[in-house]
Amino acid sequence: MAKYRIAVVNSSSFGQVFKEHWQALEKIGEVKRFMLPTDIDGKSLAEKLQGFNVVVASVTPNFNQEFFDNKDELLLISRHGIGYNNVDLAAAKAHGTKVTIVSPLVERNAVAENALANLMALVRQAVPAGDAIKADHYEDRARFMGNQFSGKTFGVIGAGNIGSRVAELFGIFGGPVLINDPDPKAPEGWLENNNVQRVSLDELLERADYISLNASLNDDDYHLIDAAALKKVKKGVYFVNHARGALIDENAMLAAVEAGQVGGYAADTMEVEPVRADHPFLKNEHFLITPHTSAYTYECLHGMGEKCVSDVQNIVNERPLVRELTAKL
Ligand SMILES: NC(=O)C1=CN([C@@H]2O[C@H](COP(=O)(O)OP(=O)(O)OC[C@H]3O[C@@H](n4cnc5c(N)ncnc54)[C@H](O)[C@@H]3O)[C@@H](O)[C@H]2O)C=CC1
Numbered sequence: 001m002a003k004y005r006i007a008v009v010n011s012s013s014f015g016q017v018f019k020e021h022w023q024a025l026e027k028i029g030e031v032k033r034f035m036l037p038t039d040i041d042g043k044s045l046a047e048k049l050q051g052f053n054v055v056v057a058s059v060t061p062n063f064n065q066e067f068f069d070n071k072d073e074l075l076l077i078s079r080h081g082i083g084y085n086n087v088d089l090a091a092a093k094a095h096g097t098k099v100t101i102v103s104p105l106v107e108r109n110a111v112a113e114n115a116l117a118n119l120m121a122l123v124r125q126a127v128p129a130g131d132a133i134k135a136d137h138y139e140d141r142a143r144f145m146g147n148q149f150s151g152k153t154f155g156v157i158g159a160g161n162i163g164s165r166v167a168e169l170f171g172i173f174g175g176p177v178l179i180n181d182p183d184p185k186a187p188e189g190w191l192e193n194n195n196v197q198r199v200s201l202d203e204l205l206e207r208a209d210y211i212s213l214n215a216s217l218n219d220d221d222y223h224l225i226d227a228a229a230l231k232k233v234k235k236g237v238y239f240v241n242h243a244r245g246a247l248i249d250e251n252a253m254l255a256a257v258e259a260g261q262v263g264g265y266a267a268d269t270m271e272v273e274p275v276r277a278d279h280p281f282l283k284n285e286h287f288l289i290t291p292h293t294s295a296y297t298y299e300c301l302h303g304m305g306e307k308c309v310s311d312v313q314n315i316v317n318e319r320p321l322v323r324e325l326t327a328k329l
């Protein structure tokens, strides 16, 4: 009998934290986990996944035109996440492949809360201060000075589902909250109710003490925060990027932090993932880098996994394999 063959590609969490999601897929077909180089070329990726007609995919690798040109039938790519910048949607459509993402709101709180937590940990030097105790340097306490958040000015670039929540959380500190987004997902009255102002990118860069990047990555905002943008910021501004690494030019950010123009940079997402231990950001205490784990709360991963399982179930219902149908008759 024909069988669905399901590849779970590069997700280190799907089916590991919640085993029931893996078991649900096993009821549908054969399931295999692939951990592939994130920069694998499209042809090699297609070769690895030949014969698999369903894919549950992480933020990597790239499912590009070359992949679809070389891949046999692929019914579904279920992105275990929100961002689908690693899937060429036009090529997928032409290949007859449906692409799904998790429910828009499922990651909202997990990612927004983590952005605020990591930004505050960076500013108050929680990691180096903790490391000092581990190294028996308790007396170094005065080295770990930070800045307050209360009354400061906040900026959010990209006020979609996650960015709008970051803006709401920034609101608790009582200072002005600025957003920049060509098409914010703010419901009627949200700006006024949350005391949020919509401004140009330049105004946000010039006024904010703390800036959160929450834009989707598209053809127009690659390296949105580059050397020119970093010249416009308030000296000592802090950035947090829990969206996509390629929204910033990493070389320009490193130079700005080293020059003191930027006070520090917290990031959960980097232009090239996985991040290797020799990355210059990891050698500098003014950076706090996490391994793309913003969504990793039990609540969020449960919701994400459930949605992937239901997307796979739906494609099976929509496009039953012909021989399976025959077998049932
Ligand atoms: N670190 C992590 O684990 C996770 C990261 N993400 C990333 O977080 C980001 C936000 O996700 P959502 O809020 O769910 O997406 P969303 O689609 O709801 O919001 C994205 C917003 O960015 C805006 N935008 C696009 N280009 C922009 C630009 N150049 N300047 C200003 N705004 C711009 C859009 O108009 C939209 O309102 C995405 O990049 C997504 O890939 C999402 C989930 C988990």
Ligand SMILES: O=C(O)C(=O)[C@H](O)COP(=O)(O)O
Pocket: 010, 011, 012, 013, 014, 057, 058, 059, 060, 080, 081, 082, 083, 084, 107, 292, 295
């Ligand atoms: O939603 C997204 O987009 C993400 O970045 C996911 O949280 C990443 O999920 P995994 O790579 O851990 O499957």
